[in-house]
Amino acid sequence: xxxxxxxxxxxxxxxxxxxxxxxxxxxxxxxxxxxxxxxxxxxxxxxxxxxxxxxxxxxxxxxxxxxxxxxxxxxxxxxxxxxxxxxxxxxxxxxxxxxxxxxxxxxxxxxxxxxxxxxxxxxxxxxxxxxxxxxxxxxxxxxxxxxxxxxxxxxxxxxxxxxxxxxxxxxxxxxxxxx
Amino acid sequence: xxxxxxxxxxxxxxxxxxxxxxxxxxxxxxxxxxxxxxxxxxxxxxxxxxxxxxxxxxxxxxxxxxxxxxxxxxxxxxxxxxxxxxxxxxxxxxxxxx
Numbered sequence: 001x002x003x004x005x006x007x008x009x010x011x012x013x014x015x016x017x018x019x020x021x022x023x024x025x026x027x028x029x030x031x032x033x034x035x036x037x038x039x040x041x042x043x044x045x046x047x048x049x050x051x052x053x054x055x056x057x058x059x060x061x062x063x064x065x066x067x068x069x070x071x072x073x074x075x076x077x078x079x080x081x082x083x084x085x086x087x088x089x090x091x092x093x094x095x096x097x098x099x100x101x102x103x104x105x106x107x108x109x110x111x112x113x114x115x116x117x118x119x120x121x122x123x124x125x126x127x128x129x130x131x132x133x134x135x136x137x138x139x140x141x142x143x144x145x146x147x148x149x150x151x152x153x154x155x156x157x158x159x160x161x162x163x164x165x166x167x168x169x170x171x172x173x174x175x176x177x178x179x
Numbered sequence: 180x181x182x183x184x185x186x187x188x189x190x191x192x193x194x195x196x197x198x199x200x201x202x203x204x205x206x207x208x209x210x211x212x213x214x215x216x217x218x219x220x221x222x223x224x225x226x227x228x229x230x231x232x233x234x235x236x237x238x239x240x241x242x243x244x245x246x247x248x249x250x251x252x253x254x255x256x257x258x259x260x261x262x263x264x265x266x267x268x269x270x271x272x273x274x275x276x277x
Contacts, residue, residue, distance in 0.1 A: 068269070069266065070266060070272070070273070072262045072263070072272070072273055073273060073274055074273045074275075087259075087263055091263065091266065094267060121226070125269065129269055131214055131269075132215075140213050143181075143213050145213065146181050146213040172219060173216065173218060176222055
């Protein structure tokens with residue numbers, strides 16, 4: 001049975017309770033990781049303005065953060081810093097908003113998850129971001145390391161994370177198949 | 180990229196080289212990485228750039244086998260837009276001069 005199906009209402013994900021719970025937990029963590037702080041009162045333009053220029057910096061010591069927000073200029077630090085200052089806040093908001101699209105569809109915790117076709121890209125991109133985060137945390141930086149991770153035995157401490165990493169790849173592939 | 184399949188092929192820039200050299204001094208480079216799947220990368224190239232499936236696959240294969248590919252060319256501002264879009268999809272991308 002296919003995991004994702006086109007229906008009259010959009011796309012239906014036939015999932016298990018554990019899958020829904022897992023994806024929700026991961027998407028919530030992604031929002032926490034990337035979202036700039038919210039304005040306390042969005043109607044107060046001063047607060048909005050301050051937030052625009054004073055977002056909590058990303059933890060660039062985290063390999064997952066570096067992987068989600070890579071350099072645009074590899075050989076020019078000054079140009080990269082300038083590019084980052086102009087784009088990072090909106091990139092963070094966009095990634096967080098896409099994860100929230102997924103979270104909205106998971107609301108309620110039922111196993112018949114439905115979302116509109118227009119939400120499919122947000123799903124693909126969020127599932128991909130989660131895979132990148134896990135890949136970075138697992139230290140997958142080369143094809144050899146990717147292959148080595150696949151070989152880990154189920155008694156290895158990283159095995160559960162590898163299983164989630166592989167499952168995210170399966171979910172993404174199944175959704176791409178359905179589009 | 181990660182895949183169960185084997186591939187081979189070469190990629191090409193979007194526009195003819197003589198034109199890109201004069202008017203499009205910048206390129207958007209996509210780099211190979213071991214996490215993004217070949218199917219997803221192909222999807223990104225066809226969705227974002229509107230490339231036909233064959234061209235999207237050819238560029239994906241070039242990234243996979245050569246480690247990088249120039250996927251678009253243009254002025255600096257346009258290439259910054261493309262790089263930002265690639266980052267939005269989770270691809271490793273950077274700007275470079277031709």
